Amino acid sequence: MIDFIKGTLLIGSALFMLLASVGLLRLPDLLTRMHATTKAAALGVILVMLATAMHFAEVGIVARSFAIIVFILMTAPVAAHVIGRAGYFVGSKLWSGTVKDELRPNYDPLTHALKSGRETQENAKRQPRESDPD
Numbered sequence: 856m857i858d859f860i861k862g863t864l865l866i867g868s869a870l871f872m873l874l875a876s877v878g879l880l881r882l883p884d885l886l887t888r889m890h891a892t893t894k895a896a897a898l899g900v901i902l903v904m905l906a907t908a909m910h911f912a913e914v915g916i917v918a919r920s921f922a923i924i925v926f927i928l929m930t931a932p933v934a935a936h937v938i939g940r941a942g943y944f945v946g947s948k949l950w951s952g953t954v955k956d957e958l959r960p961n962y963d964p965l966t967h968a969l970k971s972g973r974e975t976q977e978n979a980k981r982q983p984r985e986s987d988p989d
Contacts, residue, residue, distance in 0.1 A: 864909070868899040868900070875891060875895035876892075886943070886953075887950065889935045889939045893934075896931075904921075904924050905924075
C-alpha cells in the first residue's frame with residue numbers, strides 16, 4: 856500500500872513538473888510564465904519530498920524533507936514575485952490580453968520610482984530634513 860502511495864506521489868509530481876514546463880513554453884509573457892512555473896513546480900517538488908519521506912521513513916530524512924517543503928513554500932512565491940517585478944521594471948512586454956496593470960499608474964519608467972498608490976502629489980514631494988547635507 857505504501858508503494859502505491861509513493862508511486863502516486865511520484866507520478867503526480869512528474870505530471871505537475873511537466874505542466875510547469877508546458878506552461879513555460881506555451882504561456883505568452885513573463886508574468887504568466889512565472890505563475891505557472893512557481894505553482895506547478897513547487898507542488899511537484901513537494902510531492903517528491905513527501906514520497907522521499909515515506910520511502911526512507913527515518914526521522915532525519917523525514918525532518919529534512921519537511922524542512923525542504925517549508926523552504927519551498929516560503930521562497931518560491933517570493934522569488935517569483937521579485938523576478939516578475941524586476942522583469943516589469945526592465946520593460947518586459949505584457950501579453951496583449953492582460954486586463955489589469957496595477958503598477959502602471961504608480962511606476963515611472965524614466966526614474967524607476969514606484970509610489971505606493973496611496974500617495975498624492977503633495978505628500979509625494981520630498982521634504983528636506985535637518986540632517987540632509989546642503
